[in-house]
Amino acid sequence: MPTQNIFTTSLFNPNEFTITYELVPGQGSGGRRVEKLLEFAALAGQDGRIKALSITDNAGGHPALAPIAIGSEIRKTGIEPLLHFSLKDKNRSQIESHLFLYHRKNFNNLLVMGGDFPRISYYGQARPVFDLDSVQTLQLMRDMEEGTYRSGVKSDHPRFDPITFNRGCVVSPFKVTESEQVWQYAKFLQKTRAGAHFVVTQLGYDICKFEEFIRFLRESGISIPVLGNVFVPSLAVAKYMGKGQVPGVVFPEQLIHRMEQEQNSGNREARLVRAAKLICVLKGLGYSGVHLGGNGLSFDNVKFILDTFEELGSNWEPHRPDVHFPVADAWYLYPPARTGACGTKKTGLTPGRNNAAQRPHLITHNLLFSPPNLTSRLFGKLCMFCSRTRLRTSVLRAFERWIKGLLFHCRMCGDCTLEESTYICPQSGCPKNLLNGPCGGSRNQTCEVFPDRLCFWVRVYNRLDPRSDIEKLGSLPFMHPKNWALDQTSSWINFYNGTDHHRIKFDNNSKQ
Ligand code: SF4
The missing domain is CATH 3.20.20.220 (TIM Barrel)
Known part of the structure; x- marks a missing residue:
């Protein structure tokens, strides 16, 4: 209290x-x-x-x-x-x-x-x-x-x-x-x-x-x-x-x-x-x-x-x-009835209109990071093998930087949250680097900081599972604060050696 x-x-x-x-x-x-x-x-x-x-x-x-x-x-x-x-x-x-x-x-x-x-x-x-x-x-x-x-x-x-x-x-x-x-x-x-x-x-x-x-x-x-x-x-x-x-x-x-x-x-x-x-x-x-x-x-x-x-x-x-001064064409969760008061709750939200865009990344992610399966075990072993010497670590990190830079404009934060944000990167895509949903600054779907761009979280919404709703989104596990000690390191190695957020995610959320 x-x-x-x-x-x-x-x-x-x-x-x-x-x-x-x-x-x-x-x-x-x-x-x-x-x-x-x-x-x-x-x-x-x-x-x-x-x-x-x-x-x-x-x-x-x-x-x-x-x-x-x-x-x-x-x-x-x-x-x-x-x-x-x-x-x-x-x-x-x-x-x-x-x-x-x-x-x-x-x-x-x-x-x-x-x-x-x-x-x-x-x-x-x-x-x-x-x-x-x-x-x-x-x-x-x-x-x-x-x-x-x-x-x-x-x-x-x-x-x-x-x-x-x-x-x-x-x-x-x-x-x-x-x-x-x-x-x-x-x-x-x-x-x-x-x-x-x-x-x-x-x-x-x-x-x-x-x-x-x-x-x-x-x-x-x-x-x-x-x-x-x-x-x-x-x-x-x-x-x-x-x-x-x-x-x-x-x-x-x-x-x-x-x-x-x-x-x-x-x-x-x-x-x-x-x-x-x-x-x-x-x-x-x-x-x-x-x-x-x-x-x-x-x-x-x-x-x-x-x-x-x-x-x-x-x-x-x-x-x-x-x-009462409404804004033209505003969207309502409870659309107003004829009386002017709130009507009944809207069903049939339309998230995930662009859900297909994340599918190739999801499949690759599942192959490489969803143990236990053969490919993820092999990839995990490769990451651990590379982590043992400085040279091999540098080579793997350079490859990660190249491929994820190309696909996701990766900034190499070392603690990858692509999986949680429909495979678009919050470090390069959101000027506030938000991990748990948007700020209040968007306007007509555009970003507060870059008004010529869609808000990062609007893009996420468009790629979500189409069965998502407010309650499901509101009950997602919290994304914990990033550990900046991992910055510029390989998130692949960090995933497999247990130093990134995946290790503490479930522990962290058990009390929520
Ligand atoms: S979350 Fe971090 S590791 Fe993942 S793509 Fe973005 S900057 Fe790269």
Whole structure:
């Protein structure tokens, strides 16, 4: 059970509706921007309705003041900080070190996310890290809590006292294509298996999608608290998002037109009233609370939203059409019925349309790596023979580099996961090198980093076994973090001498 504080006490009380608000620090250690965040926190503390102030971690991939810097000052206002824990800039040593630091300083509420790809910084773009993904990090945090932390590839006793966090994760119910949405839900199932205590949705304005996620949660038997994202954009930001400038966000055209009309008529409060109505609807749909945010909002704006929400009362259904802005041609797991509410769950997903592409590789893989059979025994003996001298190892490695470079753009990471990703390589194919499903940054099936390419995980979806579904994908064994000591070595030798992930895969997953 997570540590008790005003945020967790509210979040895990089914009779309370929890409100959080997102603060976005910028560059620099002080100045007017930081002062404004602290002034906001002080006013929110006096008001008392916001239970946690979340603080972003290099939001949008831009370097900014670390969240812990203002977290301690925010706590003095009586509000719990909810620190974003973004993985794009931290390798696993840094992740562990930060977890120790946060626990030491009593920052026990963390929102774990992969994070946007790094943008331009000092002398250019920072080198992206993405050493652990969100599933692996949640599992690491759970291992630290349960005393099952291990180092290296051997079981090891933890060398520190168990540490506990209130672990949050994120999900997007707002993807507009089947492949992206199915992966989002499947990865969410993995995150809950890895130990997420609560979830926050991506921003969106399609009520059917909000409702769909709640239905999916209930029908999957998951009862963790879920906070709906209520983002209040200005017209300029709405237009910016409408151009696809924010990773993973597909902003509805209809809402931009509505906001233009409101601006032309001088209705400055319209976006705040709409936010209040959205909160009211999300509460009616069964959300445990909302994660509020928006650019250029003063505390008076937020107070107005919360006051209006309270005045609206519990009769939420009449407000539903006022806050429903779907994206054209969006895919739904529960397609909306004529009434506008979620219909019945869709059957007949269409993964594996290009399944035939992986078959030759699958057959070769089974011949060479699925003991016991004659060819795999022979190939194993050849690998072990080569591993005994430096010269033979070099020859085998050069051959592996050549053939797998040609077929898979192999980077010789030494711990081959082609089998688990339908025989396309995540080290060369996914800019974030993700092993347990996609990030949230794709848009209309294209990659966040290379918008002219299909998202790696969309390609995987198209090559999957056509009988795959969300539950099967969500219950796949976790891919453990890569052991970078194997980099530039022969994955064939590592497979047969038992130093790659195959050795610990089953052991690792036995507790899931
Ligand atoms: S060895 Fe690593 S880099 Fe090479 S194909 Fe396999 S996963 Fe990709």
